[in-house]
Amino acid sequence: MAEIQSINHSAICVHDLQEAEDFYCGVLGARTASATDYITQDVIRGRSLHKSIVLEDYLIALMLARDFMPMPPSDQMRGAHGFRHGFYVPRARFDELMAALADHGVAYEGPVTHPEDGPFGQSIYLQDPSGNFLEFLWRRDEDLPYDPVEGIGEG
């Protein structure tokens, strides 16, 4: 049996790489870890155009979609649409995140309060600029020990 530890990273498609980087880094506070196809050598090798960003301890590769993707309506904030990324935010910083989104004019739904006997406290739901679903939540069990995952591909 494979000894899989956890999810390591995600690659998601976007329609505008600059816009996506501005959102993930400028609004959500991620940092750019690497970029591909911005140099001549990558062009010669036929590499795909993408940037890897790290949001806290999670690496997301923002891939430029070669074709337009059917995305959900812009006013739909909740859904799966193939997948949804949910990020944990300490409860103490949850209001701060909502304020940052509001400051940047990013629409979101919530906060939605989850059942008191479950691990999740509240969530907000939104789309990135390309329409990928995101969720941010605080956990009622946030005081339990947490084992962070090391990112890869930062070179």
Place this chain on the structure above:
Amino acid sequence: MTAALDQQAAAGGLAIESIGALAVAVADPSAARDFYCRILGGVASGSDVLPECRSHELIRFPAGQMLALARAGNRPDLSETGVHQAYRATAGAAEAIAGRLQSGGIQIRRYREDREAEQGDRLYFFDPDGNRVQIVIRDAAVDGEGIYGIDHAAVQVPDMLWAGHFYGTVLGLEAESRFGLRTADHALARVWAAGEDDMAPGTRRLDKLYMTMGGQNEVPRTNMQVYYTVGEGVIGVYLATAHFQEPPEDQLAGVPRMILQAPRAALDIAAARLETEGRPYLGPVPHPASAPFSASLYFKDTGGNFFEICSPGGS
């Protein structure tokens, strides 16, 4: 002026006012001068006037900008790259230029470019040395049958992120537009690949993927380009699609060169920034009263393209 410059420098800008001149590589400066004056107009303004510009012929345009046609024996073929020079002309002057090109048997190209500001500007030709020239139609203070001045120039670099830091942070220029980063750009590249969009060299490319995807091994893409605002014009920065030879590392002044005009104090600020970045530079070099500039700072961008920031003054 100094207080205003300090304020702008604090915000990142260097108060670069315009592209003051271009130095273009040609095989025979006298023949090139005759060609440019005949086709574009301008006033022949002497030989070997600009410092650090080899043997050259100088042409002045009504806007005050200058073109130096400098001798270069081993000029590389850049006809398939994004490297080009663009000049402003009124609609009437552009028509007259097109007429002179046709009369001279010089092929007119009707390429399209990605910049919104250039959608109506589809008049291109190559000079006898293979330099691509574009005419953009703009209103001008002076009408006539020739160009008014320099509108923009474009260079190629091997690393767009490094170049972005250099042009954005070191030179403090604002990115006006970017291309090649959107799905919509790639959709346009497919139109070009189908032969339905005559795009300018350097704006599109066919990538051979390092792995076969769906049996398709060539993918059309919009090549990455960023345009930085300089006064009323722009500097175009294109990602090179093939390796190219840069000048020797220790050569800081040469041709071809883009000559940017700024107040004298900006030269010191730029020199300090280059020092901080660990990038070599020459100057600021004071010029004799016979020169058209009072002082110049020479350096290269991250792609080895020669640049000069000059302060006005002199003759």
